[in-house]
Amino acid sequence: MAFHxxxxxxxxxxxxxxxxxxxxxxxxxxxxxxxxxQGPLHIAQNVVSDVIxxxxxxGAGASAGTEGxxxxxxxxxADESTLSALKESNAExxxxxxxxxxxxxxxxxxxxxxxxxxxxxxxxxxxxxxxKSSTAWNQTVSIDAGRADGVEAGMTxxxxxxxxxxxxxxGEHSSVVRLLTDSQSGAxxxxxxxxxxxxxxxxxxxxxFLENLEEDAQVAVGxxxxxxxLGGSYTSGLIIGTVVRVDEGEGGSSATVVVSPNDDPxxxxxxxxxxxxxxxxxxxxGEEDAEQ
Amino acid sequence: xxxxxxxxxxxxxxxxxxxxxxxIAPAVELFAAMPNFITIYCLLAAIVRPTVSGPxxxxxxxxxxxxxxxxxxxxxxxxxVLVCFAxxxxxxxxxxxxxxxxLIVMAIAAFLIELVMGLFALSFGAATGLLDALVYRxxxxxxxxxxxxxxxxxxxxxxLAPPSPMGSGTPxxx
Numbered sequence: 001m002a003f004h005x006x007x008x009x010x011x012x013x014x015x016x017x018x019x020x021x022x023x024x025x026x027x028x029x030x031x032x033x034x035x036x037x038q039g040p041l042h043i044a045q046n047v048v049s050d051v052i053x054x055x056x057x058x059g060a061g062a063s064a065g066t067e068g069x070x071x072x073x074x075x076x077x078a079d080e081s082t083l084s085a086l087k088e089s090n091a092e093x094x095x096x097x098x099x100x101x102x103x104x105x106x107x108x109x110x111x112x113x114x115x116x117x118x119x120x121x122x123x124x125x126x127x128x129x130x131x132k133s134s135t136a137w138n139q140t141v142s143i144d145a146g147r148a149d150g151v152e153a154g155m156t157x158x159x160x161x162x163x164x165x166x167x168x169x170x171g172e173h174s175s176v177v178r179l180l181t182d183s184q185s186g187a188x189x190x191x192x193x194x195x196x197x198x199x200x201x202x203x204x205x206x207x208x209f210l211e212n213l214e215e216d217a218q219v220a221v222g223x224x225x226x227x228x229x230l231g232g233s234y235t236s237g238l239i240i241g242t243v244v245r246v247d248e249g250e251g252g253s254s255a256t257v258v259v260s261p262n263d264d265p266x267x268x269x270x271x272x273x274x275x276x277x278x279x280x281x282x283x284x285x286g287e288e289d290a291e292q
Numbered sequence: 293x294x295x296x297x298x299x300x301x302x303x304x305x306x307x308x309x310x311x312x313x314x315x316i317a318p319a320v321e322l323f324a325a326m327p328n329f330i331t332i333y334c335l336l337a338a339i340v341r342p343t344v345s346g347p348x349x350x351x352x353x354x355x356x357x358x359x360x361x362x363x364x365x366x367x368x369x370x371x372x373v374l375v376c377f378a379x380x381x382x383x384x385x386x387x388x389x390x391x392x393x394x395l396i397v398m399a400i401a402a403f404l405i406e407l408v409m410g411l412f413a414l415s416f417g418a419a420t421g422l423l424d425a426l427v428y429r430x431x432x433x434x435x436x437x438x439x440x441x442x443x444x445x446x447x448x449x450x451x452l453a454p455p456s457p458m459g460s461g462t463p464x465x466x
Binding site for chain 2: 014017018021022024025026027028029030031032033041044045048049052055131132133134135136137138140168169176183184186201202203204205206
């Protein structure tokens with residue numbers, strides 16, 4: 001009883017603290033929403049993001065590790081009779097082959113990036129993906145290039161075959177890329193064949209939608225969608241993906257167009273941060289190649 | 293006066309939760325649902341310490357979460373402070389020493405936190421509807437948090453529960 005009475009007597013201070021911390025939280029959110037990218041809270045977030053980037057890399061290792069554990073469990077439960085006396089040397093050879101395969105795949109990916117930068121005459125910064133967002137509400141990845149490498153907020157980021165997103169925040173040696181599939185993403189785009197203009201937006205479903213099309217816009221399944229460069233947020237003429245579904249709008253509403261992105265960011269390990277295309281930032285230099 | 297023996301496990305647990313959130317959470321994504329270890333830890337602390345848990349732990353961990361994962365600063369702390377407070381009060385009133393009450397409180401609280409985060413995502417420009425936010429993120433993430441929270445509940449009860457005022461060996465909730 002005494003314990004409860006003591007609790008009641010001392011309950012005022014925690015309640016005041018509770019209200020104070022709620023108010024502080026609300027003030028922080030308000031300041032965060034009103035300040036620009038150069039505001040103190042955004043800068044603090046960028047600094048922390050830069051500091052924890054190596055931990056994100058550990059996370060990628062942990063992901064590979066869990067796959068390794070699954071393999072190990074599978075091996076351990078294999079029938080004993082299937083294991084030969086050459087197991088040790090086989091394992092060694094397999095390791096070498098796996099290593100060689102890893103190098104081959106890396107070379108292939110880098111060659112893909114090189115081909116892409118050649119094809120579009122891209123002046124860019126190559127970077128490795130070192131981590132992904134640790135909240136389900138953001139579709140972002142971290143890359144190991146930052147301000148020191150010439151990366152700036154707003155730059156377009158490409159995978160091996162198309163645009164994957166845009167630099168959202170920059171640290172000294174790492175950056176955060178907001179993927180096109182993020183529900184807060186929006187890229188001015190156009191259908192290559194009909195030149196119909198719209199905006200490609202991500203969604204929580206993980207799909208890309210081409211929105212804000214004019215009513216008479218000609219869009220068909222298989223059409224290629226490229227960045228239009230309107231608004232200057234994305235470099236123009238870079239391929240985004242292909243139209244995979246067109247649901248005609250009813251009663252004068254515009255059609256719902258689903259776009260399949262050319263690149264799957266979850267399968268990417270290296271990217272190029274686009275500084276300029278064809279020597280001119282925001283030019284249409286890449287468009288001719290995208291048409292091919 | 294801070295009781296070091298009581299606070300130490302809570303701080304260690306908080307550090308582990310932050311590391312798990314940064315390192316492990318992205319690796320255990322399941323159908324776009326990702327657990328939030330910081331949320332889970334705050335809820336566990338609120339449930340196993342309903343009479344002594346204050347708003348400081350959820351506030352600080354919420355800020356760390358916002359700084360680390362890129363959500364609007366203040367949003368997680370607001371959601372955690374509010375919901376953990378409600379969860380602690382609800383558990384203190386409803387607790388009948390069965391697993392059902394922590395399960396219900398954990399499930400509702402986890403869902404509410406994800407819902408508040410969804411509302412913040414919408415207000416900060418996510419081009420999606422509330423129903424989509426509910427179906428594609430809040431529900432699966434809340435469920436994921438709830439399952440992991442229940443798995444960790446025995447550990448939290450063992451290490452985070454405050455010492456009983458009636459001496460060792462007596463359950464603290466009595």
